[in-house]
Amino acid sequence: MIRVIILSKTENPMEVLYLAARTSRYVGDFDTQLKVKPKESEKEKLVRNLVKWGHLSILEHVSFVFGIEGISRVTSHQLVRHRLASYTQQSQRYASMKDNNLIIPPSIQRNSEALKIMKDIEKKTMDAYHKLCTLGIPMEDARYLLPHGLDTRIVMTMNMRELWNTCSVRLCTLSQWEILSLFEEVRKAVGTVSPFLASLLQAQCLHLGKCPEDTPCEVLISAKKA
Amino acid sequence: MIRVIILSKTENPMEVLYLAARTSRYVGDFDTQLKVKPKESEKEKLVRNLVKWGHLSILEHVSFVFGIEGISRVTSHQLVRHRLASYTQQSQRYASMKDNNLIIPPSIQRNSEALKIMKDIEKKTMDAYHKLCTLGIPMEDARYLLPHGLDTRIVMTMNMRELWNTCSVRLCTLSQWEILSLFEEVRKAVGTVSPFLASLLQAQCLHLGKCPEDTPCEVLISAKKA
Amino acid sequence: MIRVIILSKTENPMEVLYLAARTSRYVGDFDTQLKVKPKESEKEKLVRNLVKWGHLSILEHVSFVFGIEGISRVTSHQLVRHRLASYTQQSQRYASMKDNNLIIPPSIQRNSEALKIMKDIEKKTMDAYHKLCTLGIPMEDARYLLPHGLDTRIVMTMNMRELWNTCSVRLCTLSQWEILSLFEEVRKAVGTVSPFLASLLQAQCLHLGKCPEDTPCEVLISAKKA
Amino acid sequence: MIRVIILSKTENPMEVLYLAARTSRYVGDFDTQLKVKPKESEKEKLVRNLVKWGHLSILEHVSFVFGIEGISRVTSHQLVRHRLASYTQQSQRYASMKDNNLIIPPSIQRNSEALKIMKDIEKKTMDAYHKLCTLGIPMEDARYLLPHGLDTRIVMTMNMRELWNTCSVRLCTLSQWEILSLFEEVRKAVGTVSPFLASLLQAQCLHLGKCPEDTPCEVLISAKKA
Structure with a gap:
């Protein structure tokens, strides 16, 4: 939202x-x-x-x-x-993305199959992000796998x-x-x-x-x- | 000032x-x-x-x-x-300069001969400006003779x-x-x-x-x- | 021109x-x-x-x-x-204006009385400018009496x-x-x-x-x- | 590269x-x-x-x-x-991303476990992107799941x-x-x-x-x- x-x-x-x-x-x-x-x-x-x-x-x-x-990085x-x-944006270098959410486009909201794919990717990428952080990869590098739709x-x-x-x-x-x-x-x-x-x-x-x-x-x- | x-x-x-x-x-x-x-x-x-x-x-x-x-057009x-x-300035196209004054630099203030020359030019140019306006010259053109020091x-x-x-x-x-x-x-x-x-x-x-x-x-x- | x-x-x-x-x-x-x-x-x-x-x-x-x-300082x-x-302009602080000319608007060119006033002011202000420089006034201050129409x-x-x-x-x-x-x-x-x-x-x-x-x-x- | x-x-x-x-x-x-x-x-x-x-x-x-x-969208x-x-960038609204590649940070290149996770996410997100496009989701919306590291x-x-x-x-x-x-x-x-x-x-x-x-x-x- x-x-x-x-x-x-x-x-x-x-x-x-x-x-x-x-x-x-x-x-x-x-x-x-x-x-x-x-x-x-x-x-x-x-x-x-x-x-x-x-x-x-x-x-x-x-x-x-x-x-x-509540906007995606597509939009930012x-x-x-x-x-x-003038802009000052939340950094993906210095702030952990663990509480951020994926923005889901209306065209995907309306399509149950597409929505399922999207939710699945959200879960998989967030899990992978956390895993990379645990492995000692800096947040600024782990973010390379985060989806553009993240808020x-x-x-x-x-x-x-x-x-x-x-x-x-x-x-x-x-x-x-x-x-x-x-x-x-x-x-x-x-x-x-x-x-x-x-x-x-x-x-x-x-x-x-x-x-x-x-x-x-x-x-x-x-x-x-x- | x-x-x-x-x-x-x-x-x-x-x-x-x-x-x-x-x-x-x-x-x-x-x-x-x-x-x-x-x-x-x-x-x-x-x-x-x-x-x-x-x-x-x-x-x-x-x-x-x-x-x-109270600043000169040299400075503006x-x-x-x-x-x-962002700037919005008093226009010499649309506002008459009859009440504007010449800013006099300190180096001239301190030199009585220079000051006399300056005051003389102020009077002559303002008189000429008014004369041109009276002759029907548009303010935007009469201003070509106004000194840069005018405020x-x-x-x-x-x-x-x-x-x-x-x-x-x-x-x-x-x-x-x-x-x-x-x-x-x-x-x-x-x-x-x-x-x-x-x-x-x-x-x-x-x-x-x-x-x-x-x-x-x-x-x-x-x-x-x- | x-x-x-x-x-x-x-x-x-x-x-x-x-x-x-x-x-x-x-x-x-x-x-x-x-x-x-x-x-x-x-x-x-x-x-x-x-x-x-x-x-x-x-x-x-x-x-x-x-x-x-060949443009006036009105226009610059x-x-x-x-x-x-991006602009780099001839400076009136560091370059002498002795060879610069007054731009005369067409409305003044067409009006012989106005033109005479303008020419007179050009001469008087340029003379005064040189006099001030001779008196040791810095060019950047002498310029306060120069007309806006100077090129x-x-x-x-x-x-x-x-x-x-x-x-x-x-x-x-x-x-x-x-x-x-x-x-x-x-x-x-x-x-x-x-x-x-x-x-x-x-x-x-x-x-x-x-x-x-x-x-x-x-x-x-x-x-x-x- | x-x-x-x-x-x-x-x-x-x-x-x-x-x-x-x-x-x-x-x-x-x-x-x-x-x-x-x-x-x-x-x-x-x-x-x-x-x-x-x-x-x-x-x-x-x-x-x-x-x-x-060859730069990621993290960097762009x-x-x-x-x-x-002045910038003119390849659009993810109008150009299909099917031939684009994921940029992999050196910290991940050096860590075999992290690299495996990253490669896995690249495959899963690209597959999901194509699937969404096949389902009729516009490219501009399917892109919400693409990773930031895509070039x-x-x-x-x-x-x-x-x-x-x-x-x-x-x-x-x-x-x-x-x-x-x-x-x-x-x-x-x-x-x-x-x-x-x-x-x-x-x-x-x-x-x-x-x-x-x-x-x-x-x-x-x-x-x-x-």
Whole structure:
């Protein structure tokens, strides 16, 4: 079960975005600028427009620190390819994997024969891992036989601009199911802080109004109906 | 007068750093990990050691959003060369420069003849700028005659790792006086949040124990005496 | 006069892009993969499709090293805000500006009164700069009175993905005239190496089929007619 | 067996580095600057000094495109954490793993009992993978049971500055054996282009003259003797 919690975040995100957004045209100092106290709806309108116009840079001033657990190393390997973010991951060099579990894809969950094979491999590889450790093989080497589906934990800090970019790609239905689920959980977690900020995070087709891959799925079709 | 204020920052920076630092070796989930409540001194000790050993990546999880004003565009042009940070600057395309002031370097302040020349140029260029605007020249073009020393304002978001790197270089006495002063103010601003975090920000010679340029200045010499 | 020359580049750019593009699905080793010698048109087709689908990452494997001269520091300050590139610029700390010239915007060129003011400021500021240097003021401080329009030289290394991104924004007619001209020259320079690669570099409206700012200019209108 | 080949690189790397290195202080245009044809030893001396003084930014203008094969996904997961580089990896979503092999760590090679366990797991997991594929499970899901030690291929583009940084860390004997071997091969590959550039790539202790982790190994001890 993927779990995403917010460990920390930039304080007062909407105030930061509004202030940054107005800095380029503002004539005056920060003290004066900070005295302006717009309504929430005004801040949201300004930010929404900037994002619509493609002026995304102000979104970089707000970051979230996520605690992510219950994802496989298949997915963490895909995740860390998003280079404009910071990651600290549970190490298979320094932490024993004895309490970690295998993530089982839905396609395998639904197929009893496949599930049996998978469970069997889980048991055999975990037993072998422990055996190697007992034989004095370092954990960092014993891990070479561990399956990719074994779960991991990771602290990820990502700013709102990169969240926007990453969600554009990873909330697309062409993503693999697990990383798509992960970013749905990331979006939900952002929503607990600010439903407005979460609403900016969408698959790219919803930003573009079309599927760049020319194979529109139901996400875009439903959006067009709505 | 350079002024640096903290507009926002990552919430609970020391808790975030401690949690991230322990994640790679921790066997257990975030809920369990979050129950650990170490003393401040223990958190500081762990972070100080990681920095000493060169394991800087955890520092990326904590960012500061600075409001910077009273710096020249000489310095802002140097500042934005630090690419692992986010900037939103007062625009000379969209904001009139009529209330901006010329920053005068100390070497000119101390030389009455030079100061007179500088003041004269400030007046002549500002007058010419206004004249061009009156003639219908767009601000973005009239600005071509504005002096580099004219002041600017900038919102800068930088994480602790990049602050560590940037201070290593910019607190060195080979930096130009203005950007050196700027990062002294940045360090002071960090110190209002956490004297411990500010203490990590130093010229590189103090980290290395030697001057990489082989021209040690009094910073290193005093440190070695102390 | 802006001048952009190619100082160096990745060898065999189309071969590199084709090989990288096929690596993700290829079963076999590099030696075998390198034996495949597709026609130029086939390589172009594959790359064009990947770009159309938004799979831009392979473009990162090809870089160009540009020599840029005859741009103002107004433009170099805008240019270095593109952070995913490498820059080495003529320094105003260490190089005397005595032979540098003021870039004069077209709006000022066309207005004789404005032009006279500009020329006058150029002379006064350059005279003052030399006077300060004579008085023993360091070049790095004397430069505070130099106008932003003074020209500069810069070596810029940028990969094709970031060229694609940067051209999307800077070839838009909402960019300031000088940086727009700069990227037209950059595109021409790329075209001397590969007309195909240059053809990928366009204003974002031509990629999107619409103006994200909702103020379509003649670029998009002509493209739609054609 | 790790294999690293150079697929491409920046043309004329030493000329590029020398030209960039002199640009900041040069008064004149690129045509004039390009006429200067220093001896190889002069170029090397300038670059070596800049690196010694910590002025690494010019190294960014030269990149190498490496073809890497015969590394495990343990190592590719570590590798892609170096974010200032470009990667295109063989996909386990789109390429069948039927011809891939398990990398076996030396500690296991040396232990006959451990080796037997490892070989057994390799056979069982590959059989199970094929069985799942036969059952209609998509490759991207069947891969959840594949061991981390399975080999992969990757195209990596990295510039000389990031090679310098990465080698500083990964040529340290505290790195895991496989990524250390990988960067020894990377350094050898650079050496086929330029022995001088390869000579810049070293473990950080050799740059610093001390072990930052306070546990000096024989690398530093031998270097001090020599």
